[in-house]
Amino acid sequence: MPDSVDAVIELLATENYVCDRRLATALFLSLKLERPLFVEGEPGVGKTELGKVLAQALGTALLRVQCYEGLDVAQTAYEWNIARQMIEIRLAEAVHETDRGKLVRSLYSRDMLIERPLLAALTQPRSPVLLIDELDRADEPFDAFLLEVLAENQITVPELGTIRATAPPITLITSNRTREIHDALKRRCLYHWVDFPTLERELEIVRLKAPGAAERLRVQVVEFVQRMRSLDLFKAPGVAETIDWTQALVALNAVRLDPQTVHDTLGVLLKHQDDIVRMQHGDTVKLLEELRARAVLD
Numbered sequence: 459m460p461d462s463v464d465a466v467i468e469l470l471a472t473e474n475y476v477c478d479r480r481l482a483t484a485l486f487l488s489l490k491l492e493r494p495l496f497v498e499g500e501p502g503v504g505k506t507e508l509g510k511v512l513a514q515a516l517g518t519a520l521l522r523v524q525c526y527e528g529l530d531v532a533q534t535a536y537e538w539n540i541a542r543q544m545i546e547i548r549l550a551e552a553v554h555e556t557d558r559g560k561l562v563r564s565l566y567s568r569d570m571l572i573e574r575p576l577l578a579a580l581t582q583p584r585s586p587v588l589l590i591d592e593l594d595r596a597d598e599p600f601d602a603f604l605l606e607v608l609a610e611n612q613i614t615v616p617e618l619g620t621i622r623a624t625a626p627p628i629t630l631i632t633s634n635r636t637r638e639i640h641d642a643l644k645r646r647c648l649y650h651w652v653d654f655p656t657l658e659r660e661l662e663i664v665r666l667k668a669p670g671a672a673e674r675l676r677v678q679v680v681e682f683v684q685r686m687r688s689l690d691l692f693k694a695p696g697v698a699e700t701i702d703w704t705q706a707l708v709a710l711n712a713v714r715l716d717p718q719t720v721h722d723t724l725g726v727l728l729k730h731q732d733d734i735v736r737m738q739h740g741d742t743v744k745l746l747e748e749l750r751a752r753a754v755l756d
Contacts, residue, residue, distance in 0.1 A: 460486065460489065463479065466486045477508075478655070478659060481650055484497075488648050495650065496650070497630065499651055509630040518586050519586035521586050525595045525596035525600070534600075535603075539572050585628055587630065594635060595634075595636065602643075631647060668705050671704050681754045682746075691728070693729060717746060
């Protein structure tokens with residue numbers, strides 16, 4: 459485990475993740491205090507990537523719960539192996555087993571339990587990274603179910619009792635803030651808001667993630683995207699879109715931004731037609747002229 463904030467930055471850098479000091483501090487404290495880290499921010503700023511990179515950097519397992527509407531305990535924590543239970547019942551019938559208590563105990567034994575990610579995270583011999591991704595997509599009652607896991611590192615199975623972690627997971631929860639997460643859940647976590655990166659940091663990220671691009675093109679891409687985010691778009695492009703766009707331009711053998719290339723590739727950056735139409739009708743040319751006036755473009 460990293461023993462300082464600087465060590466966290468260095469650890470994540472080994473996996474090409476550029477981490478600013480505030481986020482590194484939040485992550486260090488989460489590791490040091492063994493508290494879940496709740497990370498909110500715009501889509502595409504690297505929240506999910508943080509969980510994946512952390513597991514890789516620590517050399518430990520990653521267990522992920524991808525949240526969506528209708529998610530329930532059976533899909534995230536555990537469910538009973540009904541097929542094996544049916545076989546057990548038929549075997550008992552075949553040998554004329556009359557002890558119902560013995561049969562019930564065998565039907566609801568630990569062997570009959572199928573572990574889903576939340577329970578699996580509590581039964582690992584070494585602390586895994588538990589990534590509960592986009593919690594805001596799940597229904598509000600799911601927040602309440604997580605309280606026991608987050609606060610006590612345990613899950614109570616009514617038929618079996620409480621299963622407690624011997625090696626507590628390193629828990630990271632992400633949210634795009636499409637709904638407010640319950641305060642009771644937030645209280646059990648450390649909190650960090652991930653904003654869009656500064657120009658310098660985003661340029662550093664693009665250098666790492668798109669090494670095939672010329673430096674001049676990288677600078678133009680990042681300057682253009684940063685300026686684009688200041689427009690009143692329905693959905694501003696995230697860092698993931700900046701990287702995708704840079705790689706797309708490299709695939710097209712582009713060495714600099716020009717109106718036609720930007721026009722043809724806006725779908726890599728923007729995912730809403732209204733935003734694309736707006737950029738195609740004047741804003742693209744305007745932004746490129748601004749970059750040219752600042753000598754970012756030739």
